[in-house]
Amino acid sequence: MTEGGCVLADGKKVSVVIPAYREADSIQTVLVKLRELDVVDEIIVVDDGSDDATAEMARQAPADVRVLQHPYNIGNGAAIKTGIRAATGDIIILMDSDGQHPPSEVPGLLEHIGRYDMVVGAREMSSQATAMRRVANMIFNTYASYIVGKPVPDLTSGFRVLKAPIARNFVYLLPNGFSYPTTLTIAFFRAGYAVKYHTFRAEKRTETSESKVRPLRDGMRFLLTLTRLAVLFVPLKIFLPVSILMTTTGFGYVVSQLVLDRRFSGFGGLVTTIGIFIFMLGLISEQIALLRLVNSER
Known part of the structure; x- marks a missing residue:
């Protein structure tokens, strides 16, 4: 392991899991910036059945990357589960492939993992996509804070660092869709694990990348999912x-x-x-x- 990695993660092996779907134009930039940090041992890209050159671009990146592929599009959460199961590190970093999660923030998240079981990158409110998205996230965060009994500044952020043994214990609970960050948050709090929120400014998506989440279509579905998780963990x-x-x-x-x-x-x-x-x-x-x-x- 690199010297920087040892300092930040107390000598633990660090794996990065990146789910990707139709991100051929952005994936290489993310991988190069991540490798330049010199703080991780393993990078895993899980191509969730993309019909473009996402997997090929990841393999061609000037970085040591493991590329796993789903035969068809299963879901963002399914890609995360595949990556967690394949990761060999003691610490697992989850981050998106569209450029919104700056690799430069990884050291800041890793600094806290010695004292906490999960460190979540909490996006600054001003850096979140639209006014509608910001209002929706405020509602979700308030509801989640009531459910877990602790402040939850960013429920839906997929940028997080976890201790691998705990992540593997909960992997079977994760859904195949986009609500896996919510499930992880509620599961960790409910089980009594220590969670830290690290504020960062989210970058804009690359011009060719677009959100797979539709606020009007998915907002009510997400509230129902959050209620279902509450019934599952804190009925x-x-x-x-x-x-x-x-x-x-x-x-x-x-x-x-x-x-x-x-x-x-x-x-x-x-x-x-x-x-x-x-x-x-x-x-x-x-x-x-x-x-x-x-x-x-x-």
Whole structure:
């Protein structure tokens, strides 16, 4: 390992995983800048079934690169999983191939990995693509902060450094699509691992690169995914508020009917019962979530 790498990562082997899809025009620039840093031991590019020359351009880059290819487009998360499984390092860096994640920020992220289990590159709000995207990310970050009980300044950033053994424990939970950063964030916080956010300014995409995410199409889907992850990892965060709302509403209606009309409301009793049932369901789900986390660390 290089001298710079030893200092930044305490002598650990560092692997970089870069998912790529139709990034033939930008991938070489990213790889050259990354190799110039001289702080990594292994670079893995996972071509997710691109129909352009992405894989060929990665192989031709003046850097020592392993190129893995999916036979067809499976998804960004699937490429990340392939890369994590193939990586041989003790520390894994995840970053995009479109130039938005500056390789010059890698040393800054690596400086924190000795004390933390995952270091996330949190984009400055002003450097995020559009006003609509910034507003959406603020909503997602606030919702995620409620779910994990900790501040989450950038939920969707794919620029992060992880300790490899922990990443491999959670790899089976990662989806094939773009929500893998969200899954990693919630899983790490829920399991009690230390997470650090390192602020950086995201670069603009290259002129020929375009976002694969469509805000209007994917925004509601992402909220549903975030809720599903909350139910998966911290179910009481979802079940308890719903239970309290239904129980208090139903009980309040029962009391009002008894006071005003001197009769018992069957509807109010039903709503109260459903609220109590949802609370019990949340307790059971919480135990299942804890067992899942225990099994993932075996």
